[in-house]
Amino acid sequence: MRATVRGVAIASAVLLAVVVAAGVWVWSSGGADTPSAGPPKTLRIITWNICGEAGGERGQSGYCPLRDRPEKKAAKIAALARERDADVITLQEVCGGAPGSHVALLRAALGPGWSVRHAEGARPDGETRCRDGLSGDLGVAVAVRGEIVRARSENALPPDPQGVSEQTLPVLCVRVEGWTYTPCTTHILPGEEPRVREQIAAVRAFVRAQGRPAVLTGDFNRNAGAAQLAPLVSSYAICPAAGGSGRGAATYHAWDPQERAHRFHALDHIFFDSPQGVRDPLVDCRVGEDLMDTTPNEPGGPGPDGYSDHAPVYADIRTGS
Incomplete structure (x- = not known):
């Protein structure tokens, strides 16, 4: 299995060690400028799937708003973190591992006290580099308000x-100094092909192998009631608790150009x-939902009314009494 973790240290953090074992890269590092105050x-x-690398022109099937403005996406994520006291x-669908990438810009926007890690994945053509002048490699990322002492990905x-x-498509988990929970994220293949079930099983096994209570987030490309997600639904509590294609x-x-109709789905879960x-x-x-673009994707259409074709969840x- 191809496995890569691209670690990003905050401010004056110093990389201490890199260990490679069983096809997984493991980074140990001092990630935050200030020590963790203990588990929240x-x-x-x-x-949030920010569709940071997809599409370009209005009317194309892969169009995504602000794809060419990584600084605006990073600034909005940081503002949202402050608003939510995250x-x-x-x-997901984020570029990292290079100056000017989403991850580098987000690191600066979040400021001291945050640690960030990035794990790269490849497009169907096998390339990892973000396209059309964007910096970095495509993948997933985890940022925490604390010190990441270990990150693992495969x-x-x-x-x-x-x-x-x-x-x-990687799954990435990080261990945070003083925390009981291990935050993880992934991106599941869309469609009905058999290897989707294998991917979901592999994600579950990888997260369980961390040996700690976990929070597994991501774009799962299907609603919570899909049969393919049963191994996760039966193993964990979930937010949102109810999936489906309802607007609420x-x-x-997505915009259906043949029917000229909006399509709404619940694909992202915690x-x-x-x-x-x-x-x-x-x-x-x-x-x-106010941050999700809901305008018709047509050439010459109106400007987007959101930052991504996905909404943040x-x-x-509550982690303890």
Whole structure:
């Protein structure tokens, strides 16, 4: 399995060690400028597929708003973190590992006290570099308000049995100094091909192998009721608790050019282990639909009214009594 972790240290952080074992890169580093104040009693999480590398021109199937403005996306994520008083931010379709990338810009925007890690994945053509002048490599990222002492990542997507696609999709987990929970994120392949189930099984096994209570976030490319997600739904509590294609639970918007119709789906979720002794761990669970572009994707159409074709999902999880 191809496995890569691209670590990004905050400010004057010093990389201490890199260990490679069993096909997984492990980074140990001092990530934050200020020491962790201890585990948060309530873990405030944001997950967002920012479609940072997809598409370009209005009317194209892969169009995404502000794809060519990484600084605007990074600034909005940081502002959202302050607004939500977030402890964890996880991102999909994000460029990292180079100056000027989303991750580098976000690191600067978040400021002292935050640690960020990035894990790269490859497009179907096998390339990892972000296109059209964007800096860095495509992948997923985790930012935490604290010191990351270990990050692990591996590609969870099995090889294409037809040998056509060289795509890789990582799962990334980080351990934070003083925290009980391990934040993780991933991006699941869309569609119905059999290796989707294999990828989901691999993600679950990887997260469980961390040996700690986990929060698993990401773009799962299907609603919570999909049969393919059953291994996760049966293992974890979930936010949003109800998936489906209804407008009220939408985390993703697509424009159907043939029908000239909007399509809304709930594809992005936060799975988490319920802590022992906590009766109602989910304090808050909501979708930031106001940040999702819902305009018709047509040539010459109106400017976008959001930052991504996905909306961020917020969850506040009580981690202890």
